[in-house]
Amino acid sequence: MVRVIEGLIIILIASLTAGAQAATLHGTIYEWADFEKPLKNAIIEVNSTPAQYMVATTGTYSFNLSTGSYLIKAKYYRNNILEYTTEEEIQIDREGVFIHDLLLFPPTDTEYEYLGDINLIGDIDIKSEDDPDNYVIPVLVILLLCALVVLYRVKKKKTISKPAADEPVVPMMQPPEDVTRIKELPEDLHGLYDIILGMGGRTTQKELRKKMAYSEAKVSLMLDDLEERGLIKKIKKGRSNIIITQNQK
Template sequence: MIRIVKILQRKALENLNFDKGKSIFIFAFILILVGYAPLIYAQQNEPNKAIIKGTVYDLELNKVKNAIVTVNSTPKQKIVAVNGEYSFELPLGSYKIEAALLSYNVTEAYAIETIEIKYPGTYNIDLILFPNLLPEEEILEEEIDVSEIIGKKINIIPIVLVIAGVACVLLVALIIFYKKKKKRKPFEKTDIEKVIEFIKKEGGRTTQKAIRQHLFLSEAKASLLLTEMEHKGLIQKIKKGRGNIIILKEK
């Protein structure tokens, strides 16, 4: 650029015989180039970057040491503000600067600031930490040490005794319930038919003892069976001594 300016100056001196109007125009153009040359040179040789720096404070404006400061640049930058101060070199653009103070992986205080860098230079952004400003879903929950819980001995004997007692009570209640609900099971139709067939073979009359022996029934079952048949009107029982005479009724 400086070389171009010198060439134009030399050309202007060589053409002093031009008319006065052209000479003034060329001279003004040279002055403009000379004025803008340093700015153009600086823009071509200096990158479009800025320095962002600042200090991390608590609510009492005391420096906070060892806070973690991050900026959402590409790639993301993160530093530990050991002495409470931080610094980033960033290209022009918009950024979010975050600071967090951690204790045993739990966020105690947090701060967020946004900045838009339009021109190169140095920007001072101080961060003030506020307690519990981090959204709940991003707060690191404190891990629970379950080793103490696992290490404790649990006496399960009382628990087992309680469960066994409840089971026994339920079992007794079920037995009582079913006994009350239990009804006398009616005899199968085949047993009644066998009794009727046997009485017919005996001429329509026989004894209860003979029926019991023929059908291989117990005395109690035979008595219940004949009582049911009597209630249905199939037979007639006549008491004779210690036994009963069974007479088949004709329908």
């Protein structure tokens, strides 16, 4: 059943790109802390000529592109305030179908912005009303979205019955297995580590500084110390870091 649906999706994508573009780029959007549930209603933009935009109402996106290098941007707003964002360079070097999922992170200080009262869907209209494909392409897009929804539901049912072997494992909050190693921490590092665990084992360095009485430089050095001890992992994001606790063996 899944293979039949996937075949239908490929045929629909090929129909959309026939005679106009060389390749189709599509994928699923996720927030950095949840790899299971697609992030719906993110705004996706690619700097093609002309530029293409869409609102990923189902948590998936798709663009028709010719060969070349592109910058794809994704932004997610909650109450018109930017909550997650990312931008990635994509290389299209041949014809065909390219799958590229997008992972959105909290914005850095310089990325905060206010969307305002904008009709997102109404402002995104790439095609001209005189384009003869206006009646054909929307039907194909609707069929493609329906196929994607059915495929997602089928895969979700299979996942519930038996977890997939290649499903990405998301590091979760560290259980205190190596009690001796944690007890050896200095008092200030132990307090910082407890705060990270209390925030679910995941946080940003910016949010962490708000809960500490130390200076930014002091907190940065303490995090470096915890990372050297193998208790946390820092993921660089803009001018800040994502802090994740590490599972101890």
